[in-house]
Amino acid sequence: MNPPVQGLLEIGGAVRIFRTPEGSIVTALDEVDLAVRANEFLTLLGPSGCGKTTLLRAIAGFEDLDRGDIRLDGISLAGVPAYRRPFNTVFQSYALFPHLDVADNVGYGLDVKKLARRQRDARVTDALALVGLEGYGRRKPKQLSGGQQQRVALARALVNRPRLLLLDEPLSALDRNLRQAMQIELKNLQHEVGISFLVVTHDQEEALVMSDRIAVMNGGRIQQVGTPGEIYDTPANRFVAGFIGVSNVYAGTIDRRDGPHCIVRTDGGIDLWARSAAIAAGARLDVMIRPEQLQVVVERTALQGPSLEGTVERLVFVGADLQVHARLADGSPVKALVRHRRTPLAGLEPGSAVRLGYDPEVVHLMAQQP
Amino acid sequence: MTTLAGSRRLRLTALLTPVSLLLGTCFLVPLGIMAVYSFLTPGLYGGVEWSFYPYNYGRVLGAPLGDVEDFDPVYVEILLRSLRLAGIVVALSLVISYPAAFWVARFRGQRKSFVLFLVTLPFFASLIIRVYAWMLILRPTGFLNLVLESAGVIDAPLQIIFTEVSVVAGLVYILLPFMFLPIYASVEKLDPALVQASQDLGATPWQTFRRVVLPLTLPGVIGGSLIVFIPAFGNFVVPALLGGAKVMLVGNIIEQQFLAARNWPFGAALAMLILGTVLVLMLIYVLRIGRGGVAAGAQA
Numbered sequence: 001m002n003p004p005v006q007g008l009l010e011i012g013g014a015v016r017i018f019r020t021p022e023g024s025i026v027t028a029l030d031e032v033d034l035a036v037r038a039n040e041f042l043t044l045l046g047p048s049g050c051g052k053t054t055l056l057r058a059i060a061g062f063e064d065l066d067r068g069d070i071r072l073d074g075i076s077l078a079g080v081p082a083y084r085r086p087f088n089t090v091f092q093s094y095a096l097f098p099h100l101d102v103a104d105n106v107g108y109g110l111d112v113k114k115l116a117r118r119q120r121d122a123r124v125t126d127a128l129a130l131v132g133l134e135g136y137g138r139r140k141p142k143q144l145s146g147g148q149q150q151r152v153a154l155a156r157a158l159v160n161r162p163r164l165l166l167l168d169e170p171l172s173a174l175d176r177n178l179r180q181a182m183q184i185e186l187k188n189l190q191h192e193v194g195i196s197f198l199v200v201t202h203d204q205e206e207a208l209v210m211s212d213r214i215a216v217m218n219g220g221r222i223q224q225v226g227t228p229g230e231i232y233d234t235p236a237n238r239f240v241a242g243f244i245g246v247s248n249v250y251a252g253t254i255d256r257r258d259g260p261h262c263i264v265r266t267d268g269g270i271d272l273w274a275r276s277a278a279i280a281a282g283a284r285l286d287v288m289i290r291p292e293q294l295q296v297v298v299e300r301t302a303l304q305g306p307s308l309e310g311t312v313e314r315l316v317f318v319g320a321d322l323q324v325h326a327r328l329a330d331g332s333p334v335k336a337l338v339r340h341r342r343t344p345l346a347g348l349e350p351g352s353a354v355r356l357g358y359d360p361e362v363v364h365l366m367a368q369q370p
Numbered sequence: 371m372t373t374l375a376g377s378r379r380l381r382l383t384a385l386l387t388p389v390s391l392l393l394g395t396c397f398l399v400p401l402g403i404m405a406v407y408s409f410l411t412p413g414l415y416g417g418v419e420w421s422f423y424p425y426n427y428g429r430v431l432g433a434p435l436g437d438v439e440d441f442d443p444v445y446v447e448i449l450l451r452s453l454r455l456a457g458i459v460v461a462l463s464l465v466i467s468y469p470a471a472f473w474v475a476r477f478r479g480q481r482k483s484f485v486l487f488l489v490t491l492p493f494f495a496s497l498i499i500r501v502y503a504w505m506l507i508l509r510p511t512g513f514l515n516l517v518l519e520s521a522g523v524i525d526a527p528l529q530i531i532f533t534e535v536s537v538v539a540g541l542v543y544i545l546l547p548f549m550f551l552p553i554y555a556s557v558e559k560l561d562p563a564l565v566q567a568s569q570d571l572g573a574t575p576w577q578t579f580r581r582v583v584l585p586l587t588l589p590g591v592i593g594g595s596l597i598v599f600i601p602a603f604g605n606f607v608v609p610a611l612l613g614g615a616k617v618m619l620v621g622n623i624i625e626q627q628f629l630a631a632r633n634w635p636f637g638a639a640l641a642m643l644i645l646g647t648v649l650v651l652m653l654i655y656v657l658r659i660g661r662g663g664v665a666a667g668a669q670a
Contacts, residue, residue, distance in 0.1 A: 021478075060570060061569075062566055062569075081569070082566070082569040082570055083569045083570070083571075083572050083573055083574055083575075083578075084572075087570075088570055088571065089566075089567070089570045091563050091566070091567060091570075093561070093563050095561065095563035095564050095566065095567035096567075097564060097567070097568075097582060098564075098586070099585045099586055108568070108571050108573070108581070109571035109572050109573075111581075112568075112571065112572050112573040112574070112577045112581070113572055156571065157570075157571075160571065160572065
């Protein structure tokens with residue numbers, strides 16, 4: 001009996017090992033399991049060299065797996081060449097054909113399938129309209145700006161109505177403003193066409209803005225799959241917590257339980273209150289709290305609930321917010337955020353003592369990585 | 371604005387004048403002399419007499435002194451043979467160089483540099499010596515026949531030297547780098563991502579070749595074909611040494627007319643006809659393949 005189909009595309013136990021020219025062995029994919037659902041925007045997020053691009057290339061058919069399987073609608077794609085897979089890719093370099101004009105670039109996939117001329121032209125026109133490039137059909141790719149070239153690459157892929165659109169660092173070649181505009185536009189486009197997008201990126205902000213779900217990768221393994229909110233609020237481990245957003249993470253041990261809460265003693269000897277999951281005292285774990293969840297007050301101000309004591313090291317102005325870099329009693333660093341402040345609180349200056357209040361409900365406990 | 375453009379033009383003129391003078395004196399003037407000589411009367415003991423004489427061209431085309439009764443198309447035959455052999459040489463070096471260029475382009479670093487060095491290595495030795503080496507290889511008691519005989523493949527030595535085969539082999543050998551290098555340059559420039567993009571868009575390997583790889587490497591193919599065809603058409607060293615008296619090409623005839631027969635006007639007329647033929651063929655080739663190839667690539 002087949003397992004229930006939970007996704008459009010399923011990757012099971014994917015392993016890919018490379019031998020570098022120097023002779024060392026790199027495990028690019030290490031037992032990767034991932035399912036892409038129908039009509040979703042899924043992002044593969046990770047630092048460079050984490051295997052995300054290898055995974056994308058394996059799905060596209062440019063890379064073979066050493067072990068494991070990729071299934072579309074439950075049917076294995078092993079041995080199916082790239083040109084027979086119903087996926088299309090937007091390449092990082094766009095890879096537009098320099099000898100063809102924009103319309104012939106977009107129509108390429110339809111031409112090789114020998115679609116009737118009239119149908120082909122209509123679909124090319126629609127695809128160009130979809131990405132806002134009406135009337136650019138007769139231009140050569142070289143005559144377009146980077147952003148326009150990217151739209152052509154998108155149109156060229158989408159015109160084939162793929163089951164899944166693969167995008168390899170699609171926004172990395174654009175400047176910052178254009179990139180931010182395109183993040184929203186890509187997401188809108190995905191909703192409009194109803195095709196699943198699988199995007200590879202190393203930019204966590206991009207992933208948070210665009211994605212329905214994010215798969216965080218590191219060292220050839222999937223670390224966590226979840227919605228942007230889940231990934232941000234309840235990261236699975238220290239790596240995910242550090243890679244997405246700013247976080248304070250401390251290794252510690254459950255010291256004791258107190259009603260609905262438990263107290264974690266960090267390795268530096270500092271106690272943190274957290275909402276207790278069913279974890280036995282003595283268990284090793286990592287504890288995380290985000291900077292914006294720490295309430296900064298100058299010392300001796302009365303606070304309800306638990307707090308941390310620290311010494312301010314420096315104040316960093318980051319636009320709307322003020323970042324407070326401080327050290328706890330044991331010397332471990334802590335970052336806190338004061339929202340909407342252009343000027344520091346009275347008495348908050350490097351060297352001064354601060355109190356950082358927090359709600360135990362938002363302190364997040366994570367299993368330690370091996 | 372005008373002064374700026376003016377000074378720019380002045381500088382360009384100053385920079386380009388020496389080159390123009392050099393090309394003019396060393397290239398156009400001799401060509402002009404040839405063109406004039408081809409219409410002069412051959413002198414009795416060599417040299418020219420300065421009177422108009424249109425029959426040099428008549429003789430080339432097989433009707434000396436404008437008399438069709440003496441029609442003897444020996445020179446036209448040699449011209450056609452030269453064209454045919456040059457065409458074969460281009461085709462063979464293309465067939466060898468095109469796949470080889472892809473093969474070499476896949477190498478990395480030192481290995482690639484080494485292979486490219488090997489391609490240019492023959493230029494370090496004299497052309498004549500290299501063609502003589504081919505004589506040693508191809509003659510009846512030569513290396514090739516020796517090996518084939520001792521291997522038992524043949525009983526008697528093959529007559530390869532002084533045939534068209536040996537002339538073509540020699541020409542392909544000396545001209546191969548001129549085909550390989552321009553093709554290699556365009557293959558090297560071909561972005562592998564474009565090949566992947568083509569496959570990604572559903573093109574079979576053959577469609578990818580027809581629509582992406584071939585059109586994008588065509589400039590190298592055209593360039594290589596031209597610079598192989600022209601010397602192959604006019605070469606006289608290789609046919610003289612490897613073709614003997616049996617495979618005579620236009621280059622040999624011209625050489626004979628200038629050196630042995632001392633009929634400079636006739637030699638000049640032959641040379642002008644070759645020049646004209648090459649120019650016309652080049653024009654047709656560049657226009658047909660250059661434009662048609664890309665268009666066909668987009669249509670197939």
